[in-house]
Amino acid sequence: MSEDQDNLYPLRKKMLKLPAAYKGAIEEILREGMNRELPGFFEDERENLDIGEVKTAWRNEEAQRQIQELAKTLGIDEKVAFDWSKKKIKY
Amino acid sequence: MTEAKKIAFYLGCALPSAQLFGEAAGKIVLKDLGVEPLDIEGATCCPDPEISRTVAPELWVTMAGRNIALAEKMDADVFTVCNGCYDTLTHAYHMLSEDEQLNKKVNENLMKFGIQYQGKHRVLHAIEVLYDVIGLERIKKQIKRKLTGVRVAIQYGCRIRLNPKKELVRKFRELVAVLGCEVVDLESDRICCGVPMMYKDQKKALEQTKMRLDDMVKNKVDCIVLFCPACYDRLEKGQLELNQQDADYDIPVFNYFELLAYCFGHEPDEFGAYLHKLDYEKIFEKAQSGGKP
Known part of the structure; x- marks a missing residue:
């Protein structure tokens, strides 16, 4: 699963299988472009602290679309067996 | 270095989703x-840099380049408090500066969205923004109250401690000392908080966190200060997890920006300190009493 690993990190040991502990973070990145969810509580709390609304990919559909397109262009979705309809890694 | 009037604050994932006090305090003190x-x-x-760089290096470097490019669009240097984000962004910055072919490929993919990576602006850690861009003297002038008598351990984080820019550790220590607290240097300062090991073995990761915490207890540390949200997560959650197993840890963990905001005269509620899960108030009470417990 590691053609691009060979290109950028030729001395790195090849990863043959996606470790279970990595799945959640990869799924979040392919879903929302971030590696964890944004709880509603913290979004509301921003108003109390007067720090403005979240401007990162969590609330920016165009940013999410761009990351998903990049993942498809670079073949990452196939590499990790990401099911776009369920937004989850298959295996 | 030239004075920055505006700077892009790269928040990463952890500050907005779990550690709002770090973001809020950062914005307050910078203003x-x-x-x-x-x-x-x-x-x-x-x-x-742990998972994405390992699993999908090309997507990793393209996303990192995109983040830097978005800051460049605002004609600003970009900084982060997160040691992991700093590692990713600086590593990608160097790769894109040194590898022309990679730079071209990344830009081909980004140009589809009207984004161009140029690499003309700097990627900085919050330590560099405070120490180099702003400077200790300007910080000292803003300090209205000190953390007198509070014994503070610094969690530098591996990616700062092992960074080729060796001066980051010294600069962070000086930034903490400016707050008027007692900086407690520990043997365990070189121990990782345990985050990377969590992906492999959660039990061992917790043992590592415990080793660090025990050294702090032994040396009567009142609180921990850091920038890295991953270290924060581990050191706070680690205490809560260990307390469920019959331990009794209660060492509050602060983002450096919070302690700085307090010393600048802001009340903890202004920057959301109430979102901490451990007793943070005792630290400010101790400081107000001049170090008496």
Whole structure:
């Protein structure tokens, strides 16, 4: 699963299988472009602290679309067996 | 270094989703110091140097380049508090500066969205923004109250401690000392908080966190200060997890920006300190009593 690993990190040991502990973070990145969810509580709390609304990919559909397109262009979705309809890694 | 009037604040994933006090305090103190922190519209995960760089290096470097490019669009240097984000963004910055072919490929993919990575602006850690861009003297002038008598351990984080820019550790220590607290240097300062090991073995990761915490208890540390949100997560959650197993840890963990905001005269509620899960108030009470417990 590691053609691009060979290109950028030729001395790195090849990863043959996606470790279970990595799945959640990869799924979040392919879903929302971030590696964890944004709880509603913290979004509301921003108003109390007067720090403005979240401007990162969590609330920016165009940013999410761009990351998903990049993942498809670079073949990452196939590499990790990401099911776009369920937004989850298959295996 | 030239004075920055505005700087892009790369928040990463952890501050907005779990550690708002770090973001809020950061924005407060930067404004106090005459620097305008800018949110980066459409920024994504850096992405993280553990998982993404291992699994999907090309996506990793492209996303990192995109994040830097979004800051460049605002004609600003970009900074982060997260040691992992700093590692990713600086590593990608160097790769894209040194590898022309990679730079071309990344830009081909980004140009489809009207984004161009140029690499003309700097990627900085919050330590560098405070120490180099703003300077200790300007910080000292803003300090209205000190953390007198509070014994503080510094969690530098591996990616700062092992960074080729060796001066980051010294600069962070000086930044903490400016707060008027007692900096407690520990043998365990070199121990990792345990985050990377969590992906492999959670039990061992917790043992590592415990080793670090025990050294702090032994040396009567009142609180921990850091920048890295991953270290924060581990050191706070680690205490809560260990307390469920019959331990009794209660060492509050602060983002450096919070302690700085307090010393600048802001009340903890202003920057959301009430979101901490451990007793943080005792630290400010101790400081107000001049170090008496």
